[in-house]
Amino acid sequence: MTRVALIDDHESVRLGLEAACARDSNMTVVFSGSTVTDYLEWRTFSASPPADVVVLDLTLGDGTTVTENVRRVVTDGSSVIIHSVADRPAAVREALAAGAAGVVSKASPIDDVIAAIRTVAFGEPLNNVEWASAVEGDRAFADAQLSARERDVLRLYAAGLPLKVVADRLGVAYSTAKENITRVRVKYVEVGRPAPTKVDLLRRALEDGILSESADDAPAGGPSDR
CATH class of the missing domain: 3.40.50.2300 (Response regulator)
Incomplete structure (x- = not known):
């Protein structure tokens, strides 16, 4: 209810x-x-x-x-x-x-x-x-000044992939991918658009055109994580 x-x-x-x-x-x-x-x-x-x-x-x-x-x-x-x-x-x-x-x-x-x-x-x-x-x-509302790598990590992570899979797909260490997501969250806070959860990150990725609502952006499968 x-x-x-x-x-x-x-x-x-x-x-x-x-x-x-x-x-x-x-x-x-x-x-x-x-x-x-x-x-x-x-x-x-x-x-x-x-x-x-x-x-x-x-x-x-x-x-x-x-x-x-x-x-x-x-x-x-x-x-x-x-x-x-x-x-x-x-x-x-x-x-x-x-x-x-x-x-x-x-x-x-x-x-x-x-x-x-x-x-x-x-x-x-x-x-x-x-x-x-x-x-x-x-x-001014939409731009959090993300780097190309941060946008790549956010796109895959917000689409539903676990962070370890994101790291593997981009060929970087898990710690690097995690650091990128942390920086993304900090940058969104700095422009007044906090994204503390994965759902919030999905919203930001959609808002900024990093992730579209088309099937092309959907991951092949696998569980999501925070």
Whole structure:
């Protein structure tokens, strides 16, 4: 069961999302409110675990910033989907840089929003038209200045290969491949796009065009590791 929290200062939006989630037998709305502060206070007083996915409006009416809201929710332990009119690409990029898993337009069909919640709940990257529009052309957001070797290691590792297999395929020592991944993570932190997990590294590789979603990039098999 995917536990969902809805944070939007427009009640009609929340009611529509609640009704859509209620139609999915594997999804339940545990919180619906207008601010992140209200959500975190509910968490404290109810002793409820964090929601699996928080659907968050890009701009709330309480004067908070998108960076502040996303970071508070992510730090609390939830994944964040920005639900926005998506006409402010700079603010969307800000949300993605703060750790949001993706963005879904409020103009999207409700089934697309529900599908996005499922995708993020399974720990998969959310890449769609809204996300692409937000990052396209913004090289300051996209460029972590990775070396050619670091890009090679990231491409294979993010595609699902264990790090030892990556090292063997590139003809380098395991320690060298591990050091490259460490440097990649440090560089992404330096540009405000942290990637602490393998799923995060996959998102960064997709964002930066290092890895495509085509079958050509998929590894032949083998288990993945962190």
